[in-house]
Amino acid sequence: MLSTSDYLDEEELWTAMFADESLPASHPSPPHLAHRLASDACKDEDPSLWLQVMQVADLGASSSPFPPHPASDSMFTGPLTLPMHPSGGSLSKPAIRHDGLLVVGSEASPNDSFATEHGLFLSNFRSPDNGFVPLRHAVRDLQWVEPHAIVLAVGKDLQVLRVGTTAAECHLEAPITMTHSNLIRELAVCPAHPRQVLSGGFDETVCMTDLDRADVVLKFDARDVVSSLRWIPDGTAHRVSWTTDGGAFSMADIRVKSASGQLNVASPSLFRFEVTGGLYAHEYVSEHDVVLAYEKGHLAFLDIRKLPAHNACHLMVHSPLCTVGEVRKSLCGDVALFGLGGFAIADLSRASCSTRCAFEFYPVFMDPTRKTSGDFAIDNVTLLAVSDSAGLVSVYDMQTLRGVDDTFAL
Incomplete structure (x- = not known):
């Protein structure tokens, strides 16, 4: 918890944040994997197709909590794809654990012939275990709080899902209400204090909630619809950042x-961006370097120590995606871009050096109308789960995506 001594006055704040002494082209590569049949043709909604994929996805029961990998001669390229939504409807970002547990939110649709409710699909790609938890509102975001708890943005409320080893052992806690006056769009969990959660969305505010106290601790006026949230990775857990649709x-x-x-920066006017569209996401490449992701696929790299000066933006590139809606970074530094038309893995390890920036993208292209979302496993940086607007969740091996290894092993 914060004490009175933790608070800074304005002069101390910006002196500490932007002290001078702290300052120190790519063409899309072809993907190194191929999607399964269902990933390419799921929009046809052929029931036999879903049965084929489920047969592949069902690995069978095992006495071990971590089923053994297939023999080397039976390994295959491509993702393991599971059809989660029975009618191929929209899904939230997935949450995944190395033991196979997968949690993803579904959104009800008036055109859904299966009458699927708002709720959570619980599954396991290592065993035939699944379940469904109905909810009153759709889940727009979810984040791991700890290996056995996930915080959910359900409508305008927060809820914690207690996660066991099977779908039957998962249960929801009571919702934390009065957090927002409109739908929550994005969450961010404090890395140092995981029970402190940022939330933002359509009521144009950013809230910090203490899950243990079920209470809002702080609230900021974002002045626009919040599109993304992050804790600045400076080791203090004192600073946060957000973006808005308006830029x-x-x-x-x-x-x-x-x-x-x-400190509020209107990026399109400050950096003279005329063609980028809305600002949908951001992620930190390092403690001081942030990448902003825009509606029309552009990525802008900023040194936050130089803000609000024009030279804070030292590079702008175009990603392989038509639209970038999310940017996620793993604990080992891998960066994944999600949006319309697929997703891409990016090597941004040298993006913080304005004199010798170099980028590599490993795109996985899909139907240009399909929207993706995803994240890395909480306890295994080699696993990436990707959901899409066609109702599929695919699990990828990062070494295969990066082209390091031709085999696919979970």
Whole structure:
């Protein structure tokens, strides 16, 4: 918890944040994997197709909590694809664990012939275990709090899902209400204090909630619909940032309970971006370097220590995707871009050096109308789960995606 001594005045805040002494082209590569039959043709909604994929996805029961990998001569290329939504409807970002547990939210649709409710699909790609938890509202985001708990954005409320080893052992806690006045769009869990969660969305506010107390601790005025949230990775867990659809990038210190603790940058006007469209996501490449992802596929790289100066943006590139809606980074530094038309793995390890930037993209292309979302496993940086608007969740091996290994092993 924060004490009175933790709070800074405005001069101390920006002196510490932007002290001078702290300052220090690519063409899309062909994908190194092929999608399964269902991943390419799921929009046809052929029932026999779903049965084929389920037969592949069902690995059978095992006495071991971690089923053994297939023999080397039976390994295959491509993802393991599971049809989660019975009518191929939209899914939320998935959450995955190395033991095979997979959790993803579904959204009800008036055109759904299966009358699927809002809720959570619980499955396991290592065993024939599955379940469904109905909800009153759709899940727009979910994040791991710890290996046995996931926080959910359900409508305008937060809820915690207690996760066991099987679908039957998962249960929902009571919702935390009065957090927002409209739908929550994005969540971010504090890495140092995982029971502190940021949330933002369509009510144009950013809230910090203490899950243990079931109470909102802080609230910031974002002045626009919030598109993404992050904790700045400076080791203090004191600073946060967010983006808005209209193009604003903002930073705030949670120890300052007034607007003086915020820095708001209107990126299109400051950096003279005329063709980028809305600002949908951001992610930190390092403690001081952030990448902003835009509606029309552009990526802008900023040194936050130089803000609000124009030279804070030292590079802008176009990603392989038509639209970038999400950017996720693994604990080992891999970056995944999600949006319309597929997703891409990006090597941004040298993006923080403005004099010798180099990028490599490993795209996986899909139907241009299909929207993707995804994240890395909480306990295994080699596993990536990707959901899409066709009702599929695919599990990828990162070494295969990067082209390091031609085999696929979970």
